[in-house]
Amino acid sequence: MHLRGAMRIKPIIRLLFIGAMLCISGFAMSQPPTGPQVVSPKVHADKKVTFSYRAPNAKEVILDGQFPPGKVPMVKDSQGIWSVTVGPIKPDIYPYSFRVDGVNVMDPANVDFFPNERFKGSLLDVPGDQPLIHAVRDIPHGAVSYALYPSIEGSTGSVVIYTPPGYDKNKSTKYPVFYLISGTTDTEETFFKVGRTNFILDNLIAEGKAKPMIVVMPYGNPAARIAEQKGLPKPTDLMSRDGDDAVNRAKMFETDLVSKxxxxxxxxxxTLNNRENRAIGGFSRGGGQTLRSAFGNMDKFAWICCYSAYLSTPEMEKTFKHVYENPAKTNKDLKLFWIGVGNEDFLYQDAVKFIDFLKEKKVKHTSLITPGGHTWMNVKTYVTETAQLLFK
Incomplete structure (x- = not known):
């Protein structure tokens, strides 16, 4: 009886299987063709890189990268794939995008992107023959976490936090903190995803070149976040880096940083909760916020790292006379005052004027002029240099 029942069931299962396959086949045939798979970017052994983008109906596609030669026309093949090979490219991490018939687009074949309030470019990672300072190595790694905190004006703030290797195991150990602020239109993720600060710290700590520290990466534009959470239009971009609006927004960030x-x-x-164990640093707008927050709270920070930024002489004379009128006290209070800028940076001349002002006023500082412009390639260099000096 059991056998005959089984014999009856088998034809039914077979019919159900055939029906299911026909449904799947019909569904597949009804879908539009996906086209050939695109791999992009493709980094070759000689450090040349091939970029590809599928756009059969496009009339023009241009590669736009922050590496030589910059903007390059791409060529379309018979399958509608536009490609170009450039390089060799110096090992590093670079932003890039495609300009398709005049519209900037990300590389859809690449999961690595540049966090930004506006257009989010893609990231090219060209590895070195020897691991670069931001490369992932076979060493102990710290952890990166995202956190929400109660911020000013009843808003909710967001922050990315790096804890060093061993933080979760060494339950009794307390650590110094480096507050690290990204630039205009960047987000709290940019020092992590583009600057690779976590891997830089991992590698320096493993080599004994940097002290284990917590790195806190806040969002530098609380005015935009507050507007978004209240359903209001986003504030317009700053027209000046040292105008009244810039100063007021920097004050808003400073209030959020210090009080929240x-x-x-x-x-x-x-954390070790004293000024000797707090450092602050930032890039571009974040560098200006760093200077204003540090100078306005000398009781909170003993380490200042300014990347591609400055304060004007009129602002120093109006707001921060205490920094230079008693240089002996400032020089004693600050364990490190570090300024870095690229010689092709559009803020280079302003940064040099700021450095010259500090020299004239006998405010002790360390400066580094690097090749290149206002780029995150330079920022990684600055983070690497300063992380080795902090808390020592």
């Missing part, structure tokens, strides 16, 4: 971010971090992480 730092208390949140020191409540929820094992």
């Amino acid at each position: 971010v730092i208390p949140y971090v020191e409540k929820n992480y094992r």
